[in-house]
Amino acid sequence: MKITLVRGDITEEKVDAIVNAANSSLLGGSGVDGAIHRRGGPEILDECRRLRASHYGGGLPTGQAVATAAGRLPARWVIHTVGPVYSATEDRSDQLVSCYRESLRVADELGVGSIAFPALSAGIYGWPLDDAARIAVGTVRATSTLVAEARFVLFGDDAYAAFEEAAASPSRP
Template identity: 90%
Template sequence: MKISLVRGDITEQAVDAVVNAANSSLLGGGGVDGAIHRRGGPEILDECRKLRASHYGGGLPTGQAVATTAGRLPARWVIHTVGPVYSPSEDRSGQLISCYRESLRVADELGVGTIAFPAVSAGIYGWPMDDAARIAVGTVRATSTQVVEARFVLFADDAYAAFERVAGLP
């Protein structure tokens, strides 16, 4: 699988699937989640509400992933995953690893060839950027998948620099 880095806006990526760093409610929020819901339009929220009314009445558990339409985004699917809130006193890295593995599992079920990831949990959830980058790139590289390109889309310069250090890409 090819891994690439992009400095930019994940809502502008023309890929098969965009990964949303969602909150457990699946009903939108801030950061990447809010941007995806705003740009993607009401179709995404409608499908998220249906998921809440059926399989995920209590919300999507941390580390899990589920797909909806991408609405008005230039992608076909949005794969929503709930990252863990960082804790300096409790190791939650297994949950963050699960976000990437589960997103790729869902991508394989959908037949996705190209996928765009944000830095899950590295925004408002407080995960240190260098560690978030190490976990993200390492997990995606180590996960068996049919995806041919995984693109990490980083909005801020510090995030891009952290992922660039870890990925070792030219």
């Protein structure tokens, strides 16, 4: 799989699927989640409400992933995943690894050839950028998938630098 890094706005990516750093409610929020819901329009929220009413009444659990159509976004699909909140006293890295693996599993089920990821859990959830980048790149590299291209779409220079360093090293999740 080809891994690329992009500075920019994930809502502008022309890929088959973008990954949403969702909250468990699936009903929108701040950061990447809010941007995807705003730009994608009410179609995404409508599908998320249907998911809540059927399969995810208690919300989407951390580390799992589910897809909706992308509404008005240039992508075809949005794969929603709930990253863990960082804890200095409890190792939750397996949950972050699961977000990437589950997103790729859902992508394979959808026949996705290209996917764009944000830096999951590295924003408001407080995960240190260097560690988030190492886990993200290492997990995507190590996951068996039919996806041909994975892009990490990074909003700021610090995130880009952390992912650039992770991509340059032969790291594991």
